[in-house]
Amino acid sequence: MKKVKIPKNRIRKLKTFSLGKKSFELVSSNSQNKKLIDLCSNDYFGLSRDKDLIKAAYEISLLEGIGSGSSRFITGSRPIHKLLETELAKWLDQEKVLLFPSGFQANIAAIQTLANRNSIVIADKLIHNSLLVGVKAAQAKLVRFSHNNLKDLEDKIIKSNPTKNSILVVVESLYSMEGSIAPLREITEICKKNSVQLLVDEAHAIGILGPEGRGLSFNCRSDITMITGTFGKAFGSGGAFIASNSEIGEYLIQTSGAFRYTTALAPSLAAGALEGLKKILENKEWGNDLLSSANLWKDVIIKNFSFPVQGDSHILSIIVGQEEKAIYLQKYLEENGFLAIAIRPPTVPAGQSRIRITIRRNLDFNLLKNFIAVLKDFK
Template sequence: MSALPAERHRRIRTFLPGRSAASLQDAQANAPPLLDLASNDYLGLARHPALARAATACLNEEGLGAGSSRLVCGSRPIHEALERALARWLGRERVLLFPSGFQANLAAVTALADRHSLVLADRLIHHSLLVGVQASGARLQRFRHNDLTDLERRLVAARQADPGQRLLVLSESLFSMEGTSPAVEALARLCERHGALLLLDEAHALGVLGQGGRGLAWGLPAVTLVSGTFGKAFGGGGAFLASDALVGDWLLQRSGGFRFTTALAPPLAAGALAALELMESREASGQAAGPALLERARRWRDGLEAAGWPRPAGHGPILALVVGGDQEALDLQARLEGAGLLIVAIRPPTVPEGQARLRLVLREDLPPGSLHHLLKALGSPPAP
């Protein structure tokens, strides 16, 4: 094991809501407030009173943990209620809950692929999906990011080489470090045409993209399996997989990632159900959060571009401001934190070499003037 260079070394920092703290001692010393432009709490629900009430009531009634796996004695009414509500909301027949998105993605890939399969994955998919491919024993090919022409070329070649081979395509509906999205409807049609299964990770899209925040797989039955989390727009923790009845039962019967883990903590399930109910009520009243957040994202992209910075790719609430070198990104992070802005530098191997960046995340509850604050703190971009 070789030592990492200083600019590539990671460390854990502890934060209080709205404040920075390198340690508990700093937290108790009233560290200065920071504007959060780093977390994935897109709808500002993590501290919403309705979620807190639901989780607290469930905690008082059922306790903190489930105590065992769902197939032993860990299944609670709140788990079933959340699964039914999610299935209805997403237009899917079956939903299964998981303690984390990483675990759900591992379970999804290993359920759909084995050592006889070929997996075709977007070059920038999440690490959890790659670990799932490795665990499945399947052969892996990477296609260019959001490039359906490259994917189709590979699908055609795979079908010609082995007409009966199981093919699995992996992509995301909103890439967490790029802010970009594929043409999901065209992607689903392409997979259907070539008889390939499609696993779509909607972790960062749910609550924001698609009709009523249902994600980009909404209404597309050719998407075999949808992976989602409660740790982003839902404001809590945990995850789920959504599918038709056949795939859902296959997961239940064969997925070790589901069968051999303690069930999602009931208070987290209660909080997720409360978040879903909020999203549905807001959609019914014509106040869904997604369109307004996407409009804010457009204004921020326009503002950064007008200030001379490269326009961040994509259209969603994740804005990647590519800087280049690791140390340059860290220096800019420190400068912005000194100006009261929490924006984290993302470095390789999370992103490709030479593409270290600041990852800006927009939330519904950002105060007025946040964009002006950012542009003033950023100043002019460095000369190329």
């Protein structure tokens, strides 16, 4: 194995947490069982602890097993998989939905389905690592455009000669480190005008943003080639999916190694995701309530803290700048009972280190007041 020198300040350490008694509370196994207020989980609606989801996962495990035991092509397909795929397809108004064990895997499969060594992938500079891995796996040429910059996107498409080359544009609807929202309507128009394919990763938006939580791509779905999404965030479960038309879906089934050669999603996670979907359908106000709460947190932090705050949604970033200072702020917050992680290079550009916080449904105003009181004393 080739030895890679990692700078000391960039070495990551795994930490272990148990669930606390309160819905927003974690207990650190690394810090003498210290109770912490969780400001970094992607469990946006708190559904991972929901009793109905836990019950659904338990009951399906009794019927269909803890694990699926093999790939979907052998004995791994269970009735719960088909049911979840069918319900998601109806909800998203898509012809075909296919399940995957993880969002990382789904994104690799998506890129490999839509691109190959003869393709050009034009991607936003801030797309997730899983999408970049997918481009490498497809052996496609990668071209990057400036984040959410429509002119740069179109310039890169025209320069890549779409009349002669197979081009795939790749964006996220909501960027996980910036909290910024893609101008999808304009992006779809550019892609349609230039006859290029478009892949949208909806991981952090699905269930929350867009019409009744259907994602930011929903209103322009007819002009989008494929979307990916996960169940490990708003849905409170685990696993992921790809949604497309029937032709592309069938091509993926027949050709995608990431789909064909992996053990199918655990039945318990599929059942949990389906119950999570039911909860989202029954509580259509949750998404807007979460955004209102996030706007309040952002406004109050900006008024009381000197560092800039980014984010157009439930993901907020306090931009600290220097890596060392971001790490110091993380430690300071943890010492004062708040778990918020420092995000550093290479995840974000050098000089853009930050404390990323996620606003969730179970965070009340008293927690915000306590957080601000702690921030005010930071030096």
